[in-house]
Amino acid sequence: MSGLDELDRPGDPQTPAAPRRGAGDPVKALMHRHRELCERAVDPMEIAAGLEAHGVTDRxxxxFRHRDVFSLAEEMYARIPRGDDTPPPPASTALPRPRPDRALLTLLPGALCAAALTGLRFTDGRPRLLVAAAGVLAVTLALRQVLAKGPLGPRRGTRPGRRRTALWTVLLLAHAALGEGLLRAAVAGGPDGPPTGAPDGPWPLAAVPLLTLTLACAPAAWCAHLLTAGACRRLDASRGLEEFSASVQPVLLGVFTLFLGALGALTAVCAAALDEPPAYAPTLTLGALLFLARLLTAHGFPQVPAVVLAATGTATALAPATVLAARLPGCGALAVPVDTLVTAWGPASVSVLLCAAAALPLLVHAFRTLSRASAHARTAHRC
Structure with a gap:
């Protein structure tokens, strides 16, 4: 039972006098119960979002004799003691503005990946291995910075132990580059050697999905910024939690569709530039999964994305592992599911199936979570 419901229960004979005083002024009792929220709030919208997070509804x-939570939050904010020099509350929620340095940072992973792929095409032998190692290190560090700052970074106050979504993001990108080649080689009886970075090697590199997904950091950050800006505008215009939720859901759907469109266009451009097949299905499904995970993490909900990404990454790693393990005596049945999928729809079908199965429930979770005012209370002033 929430603390608000306790305000409506009959008083106990041994209850101290404070609750009885609150019976005459229920808003004051609510302010006392949420004193920390009221004191640190910068505007009524933050109080409304905080109340919603604690289970307060318009009903x-x-x-408390208010038509909705927003009206209740306005009274609570107005009754906060302030000094004479305290500025009045802002008339509207400040819309975030993208910072140029962070906008350029989102371009860095794609640029470094393109440079590394170019180096792999013009080198051979040990120089190619050095270029590959330098490229992996540079792209990983750039991705770490992008996923830690700006619209794709976690909300301030997120505990470091819950930031493992960035690690699984990097591992899934590595699987997008090498996983399909390893699975194809394993089904064919290989691999006969380590990956060389060459398209015709024993463990071929899928350059198009890797380049596309690293370049997609820029449109992903921009789409995340559009979602935050749209939520800010609707916080100003809405007069109830249900109204806000109904108005922000189309924005979320539009942002998600816009990102998928940009990702598809990038896939076509990268395929033409690298003269390789586009691989739309694995790129779009993995891109959708990673984008939803970053949106939830950036708004302060990293737990579910971390579990989903970990399960997807583990499953994609187990696919070639089961094929290799099936070569042991008496373990031939382990490879039957993967062999069936590969025979019917090709090696990419395993990744597509796993990423789609993970992205669909994450999309439903994002619609339920990111349509709440509390999801945008602390991102309203971010860039």
């Missing part, structure tokens, strides 16, 4: 606000 609950009616008990």
């Amino acid at each position: 609950t606000a009616a008990r």
